[in-house]
Amino acid sequence: MQFLRRLIDKQRRLYHEPGSKLHRIWPVFDALETFLFAPSDRAGKTGVHVRDYADLKRVMNTVIIAMLPCLLWAIYSTGAQHFHAWAKVGAGTQYVSGWLQALLPPTLATAAGGGASTFDCLVFGLQRMLPILIVSYGTGLTIEMVFSVIRKEEISEGYLVSGMLIALIVPASIPLWQLACGVAFAVVIGKEVFGGTGMNVFNPAMVCRAFLFFAFPAQMSGDSVWVAGNNPSHLIDGWSQPTPLAICKPNTVLDASSMLANHHSHADLFFGNIAGSAGEMSKFCVLIGAFWLLLTGVASWRTMLGGVLGLLGSALLLQWALPANYGGPLSLQPFEHLLVGGFLFGIVFMATDPVSSPETDLGKWIYGAAIGLVTIMVRAINPAYPEGTMLSILLLNAFAPTIDHFVVGRNIKRRLRRQ
């Protein structure tokens, strides 16, 4: 450790002293240095002389830990879905291995029969998820570094969370160049133009997802999902499934609950044994993450609870307000709305983003509940999109300052009344 310190202190001179050779890129050095050693800054001459041990790196790291169960499931599930689909459509064709499978080949005899081992699934999942993570973090962090160098500011840790979120909410079959475009758009337009971490209006990961959704609908539409494969477009040809919400979408479906039950059991939906954007499929893993976030107090329980209550309440309300034969997703049991689609992932990991959500306690309740309401409205009433989580979170991101404005306005009035 002492050796490491000496090495870094020696390098420091190359970057930190003005006029030194690499001074222009000191934010990059600083990011690497403070990744290893906490900064040496101390409190000033007056004011507060001691500080809490938590810093923004720790806050962001805590959120990343919360997403690890989802990531692990994403890796496993991508592989499991792949072999499941290949067993269905690939029989009789030659199995082509990917780059990681070339090193650790699957036992295809059993895989073809639908009995791929956990190890085979993990190898295939890593083969897809690693490049996605690398592209997501590589593109995003490079752009952040460039902006930090231009602004002469320390690099902020915000993208460490966004990068992981993005990897979890895109289909594993996504072409990497599309992902890179989406990340670049999200970081530049969604974040840096507003001034970087802490200043953005919209959640950057959601901006990325929205960009991909509208720019490349063929790969991202919420209607049906493909399963990652090893051919040049990373798909298993001839295999696609409607998402649970797409199954329930048509208004001609009068009993969506039993329609859904024909395709997927509640347990499969809860544990994520279905195809989709792998990170958000397992509600079980999302709930582990939610528990961790609430235990560490990093995310707001008000937003989460407000969101869940808003979703259930709106589903009940619309069922009551609209004609009984309205059909479609409204004929789902209200709790089934939590099991299908990405609402739970969105409300736990994306709506709770402290920067793009309201800051007042009451504001968080309103914001969460409104996300639930708009999600249900898109799912049930809107004719085009089966899923509404993404759109409702982005919409409420835009309204977050307005919600705060009214809550803070009440506070101002209350204090004026004392006079």
Added chain:
Amino acid sequence: MTTHTIKRGFDIPIAGQPEPVLVEASEPAFVGLETAEFPGCKPSPLVEEGEAVTTGQPLFRDKQDRSVLFCSPATGVVERLEFGERRHLLRVVVKVAGKDSFHSLPTADAGADREQVAAALATSGLWPLLRQRPLGKVPHTSTVPVAIFVNGMDSAPLAACPAFATRGQERNLQAGIDLLRRLGTGKVYLSLRAGDSKQDHLRGLRGVEIHEFRGPHPSGLVGTHIAHIRPLKAGEVAFTLRANDVVRIGQWQLTGRYPHHQVTATAGSAAPTRQYFHVRQGAQLSVLTGGKPLAGDVRLIDGTVLGGTRLAPEGFLGFRTTTLTAIPEGTNERDLFGWALPQFGKLSFHRSVFSWLFRKRDYVLDARLNGGRRPIVNIGSWDRVMAIDIHPTFLVRAIQAGDIEEAVKLGLLEVTEEDVALCTFVDPCKIDVGAIVRTGLDKLEQEG
């Protein structure tokens, strides 16, 4: 008597509480009076180097409010006047010579009206014990307060206990209170810690309305007290002072002599002794640190860790110092992977540092920020330590945007640095909230 319960806040469990033992400190060879302790004051010296001065003789006056004098806390010879840029007086150092001989100071007689009381306090050098709300500065002598808040408690970490420091001073306290009652148009309020039997001598004071507070820091801050007892209307000004200050005012009122001694506690894990000293105002710090300047990687603070000024080891005690805190400085100490490890032994308000599993009562804290400065990312921690009904993040943003009118609406007039000190402490983005609030207050004062 009313009891108020403060729910939002945090008691920092830091090591180095002073023991309730009062000892007489040795007499210093030099005393000093720093002008920086009185923000906004434009000092104009009234003595020359080499001039003999008596205890209570004015050393300098404030050019802005010419009746306000700053007096010598000892008898001796002016050793030096130190000036900064543009001949701004920084400090006056007096070499102490033998026993006190007293400069005659007029007291306020029984029939004195408000102006005469204010003038007497100003001439005797005790006016600067007062602070005003809003702004948190020394008030102008022409200001008429609508209320006076005397603070008989201090909830800041390691702060000296005012009840202990003022015990046995009932006569002086009562004389001080009686004088203060003639200074304003409204009541004199006294705030005490609920259920603390050590303050019974304060509970017996006459002519004050007593309010009791319970709960974590900032339950003992005067800003919290005002918000709960009598929030100020637009244009109203209140005076605030501590019980220790009332003792000094009472002493002067009863004897006509400058109250040159006060009770100051030493605290903090790096302090050589942790106890209460009866010590001369402005004494060299070495009389409290075992006879010589404190050496090593130590930070000496005039005040508490949540609000004080760093002092040089060879510096002087302040005009109204009641606590001298010494903590490790932490120079060149850097934690490897500090952000990634669970850190069971590090103090934090947040549960993302896992020391909450094994709470200790006495953490040794140093002056490191423990992280890099970042823009505001509000994870709700400021609100959880703010005992006044305001939204601190919105206040800070309004000040940063230069919108002072909006900041006033958001409660700028209700706070000073000390009221937002806990926000600074808990903030993972390491933002100095107090400094931002002070810029806002300065700007407000300039704009009038």
